[in-house]
Amino acid sequence: MASSASVGASARVDLDGNPIKPLTICMIGAGGFIGSHLCEKLMSETQHKVLALDVYNDKIKHLLEPDNLPWHGRITFHRLNIKHDSRLEGLIKMSDLTINLAAICTPADYNTRPLDTIYSNFIDALPVVKYCSENNKRLIHFSTCEVYGKTIGSFLPKDSPLRQDPAYYVLKEDESPCIFGSIEKQRWSYACAKQLIERLIYAEGAENGMEFTIVRPFNWIGPRMDFIPGVDGPSEGVPRVLACFSNNLLRGQPLKLVDGGQSQRTFVYIKDAIEAVTLMIENPARANGHIFNVGNPNNEVTVRQLAEMMIKVYSKVSGEQPPETPTIDVSSKEFYGEGYDDSDKRIPDMTTINRQLGWNPKTSLWDLLESTLTYQHRTYAEAIKKVIAKPVAS
Ligand SMILES: NC(=O)c1ccc[n+]([C@@H]2O[C@H](COP(=O)([O-])OP(=O)(O)OC[C@H]3O[C@@H](n4cnc5c(N)ncnc54)[C@H](O)[C@@H]3O)[C@@H](O)[C@H]2O)c1
Numbered sequence: 590m591a592s593s594a595s596v597g598a599s600a601r602v603d604l605d606g607n608p609i610k611p612l613t614i615c616m617i618g619a620g621g622f623i624g625s626h627l628c629e630k631l632m633s634e635t636q637h638k639v640l641a642l643d644v645y646n647d648k649i650k651h652l653l654e655p656d657n658l659p660w661h662g663r664i665t666f667h668r669l670n671i672k673h674d675s676r677l678e679g680l681i682k683m684s685d686l687t688i689n690l691a692a693i694c695t696p697a698d699y700n701t702r703p704l705d706t707i708y709s710n711f712i713d714a715l716p717v718v719k720y721c722s723e724n725n726k727r728l729i730h731f732s733t734c735e736v737y738g739k740t741i742g743s744f745l746p747k748d749s750p751l752r753q754d755p756a757y758y759v760l761k762e763d764e765s766p767c768i769f770g771s772i773e774k775q776r777w778s779y780a781c782a783k784q785l786i787e788r789l790i791y792a793e794g795a796e797n798g799m800e801f802t803i804v805r806p807f808n809w810i811g812p813r814m815d816f817i818p819g820v821d822g823p824s825e826g827v828p829r830v831l832a833c834f835s836n837n838l839l840r841g842q843p844l845k846l847v848d849g850g851q852s853q854r855t856f857v858y859i860k861d862a863i864e865a866v867t868l869m870i871e872n873p874a875r876a877n878g879h880i881f882n883v884g885n886p887n888n889e890v891t892v893r894q895l896a897e898m899m900i901k902v903y904s905k906v907s908g909e910q911p912p913e914t915p916t917i918d919v920s921s922k923e924f925y926g927e928g929y930d931d932s933d934k935r936i937p938d939m940t941t942i943n944r945q946l947g948w949n950p951k952t953s954l955w956d957l958l959e960s961t962l963t964y965q966h967r968t969y970a971e972a973i974k975k976v977i978a979k980p981v982a983s
């Protein structure tokens with residue numbers, strides 16, 4: 590199979606050997622973590638044009654300025670909120686493909702701001718789906734691995750040998766059920782909203798022939814993920830685990846393990862995952878009508894093991910000694926508040942993405958943490974020192 594990433598931008602071919610025509614892509618949420626990496630890839634390795642829509646552009650500023658960048662004119666930023674902006678339909682109409690990344694997607698918000706979470710992940714995505722369907726435009730929509738919720742195995746007795754059987758925990762796009770907690774466990778407001786927008790998109794495909802691809806990311810991590818509280822985000826803000834642990838390490842504080850850090854996750858390097866998205870963009874015949882898990886089943890750890898590895902890697906890249914008390918346990922109620930609940934384990938089945946796009950992740954957890962924590966140290970260590978040195982206002 591020809592690798593489209595390995596050939597020059599002008600001679601790019603798809604997985605079936607056909608030349609790839611430059612596309613105009615309307616990317617909603619382009620200023621976020623995933624969007625910034627996708628824009629970077631599309632600018633440096635392809636000839637596609639990007640209409641980048643977001644309310645912020647800090648994470649893609651380096652792609653927009655100065656005017657003499659090699660991709661000048663291929664990326665334009667449109668500052669808009671899709672909740673209420675009449676330019677949205679026009680921008681979708683001007684494009685060959687729309688990619689929707691816009692969402693509230695930090696777990697600390699799901700149970701504390703459930704209305705904003707549901708509006709952001711379902712209601713605000715409705716016009717995007719509608720405009721794509723009405724104007725016969727292809728849509729790549731970002732969902733989440735959280736739509737699987739909890740594994741079937743988590744409901745078996747603790748000592749059941751079936752818990753070790755992959756049939757009870759591997760998550761398959763076309764087979765696994767979506768298992769959420771009760772309504773008062775508002776953690777699931779995000780997963781449920783994402784599930785309903787997936788169902789709507791699927792139905793637009795089935796009833797109206799809309800061309801779509803749904804992406805279910807499994808804990809993509811890397812540079813520019815979220816924010817460091819008190820430096821480039823609110824002091825009281827709670828980002829996702831990579832940024833929480835980075836913040837603790839940068840400040841020399843213990844890493845907080847929610848409910849003992851027993852939940853398991855598989856982490857994939859953002860740069861590997863972006864390769865998968867590029868394959869979806871450039872191989873519509875293979876990607877349309879599919880839902881894809883995008884993760885790294887080989888990088889599974891408990892959150893406690895993640896903390897231990899991050900402590901070791903950070904010590905290596907910063908030259909600093911680990912904190913005296915490296916980790917502390919906190920209850921989920923104390924950390925996230927009432928209504929929190931958790932996914933127990935997330936192993937993606939890779940059959941569909943392997944078959945359709947021939948994609949596999951490459952980067953080990955140690956290596957991806959080494960490059961990411963090198964970035965975190967270089968970007969934030971000095972700023973943190975200044976914040977810590979500042980006298981607290983009385
Ligand atoms: N990072 C992951 O591992 C991961 C995992 C599962 C799902 N996802 C999904 O992928 C998508 C992107 O995630 P991310 O990690 O890049 O998150 P992110 O928060 O970094 O990026 C989302 C971007 O959308 C923008 N946005 C939100 N609401 C908007 C609105 N109303 N109008 C305009 N822009 C708006 C935000 O400003 C932000 O820049 C989300 O849909 C998320 O649910 C990500």
Ligand SMILES: O=C(O)[C@H]1O[C@H](OP(=O)(O)OP(=O)(O)OC[C@H]2O[C@@H](n3ccc(=O)[nH]c3=O)[C@H](O)[C@@H]2O)[C@H](O)[C@@H](O)[C@@H]1O
Nearest residue numbers: 694696733734806807808809829830833845846847852892
């Ligand atoms: O990244 C994904 O694939 C999806 O999962 C994430 O959900 P989750 O993995 O639970 O969120 P994290 O903040 O990354 O937390 C991972 C685990 O670490 C724990 N944690 C988090 C932060 C912390 O300081 N300590 C800690 O123990 C959490 O309780 C959870 O068990 C988010 O919901 C989404 O961004 C996304 O849809």
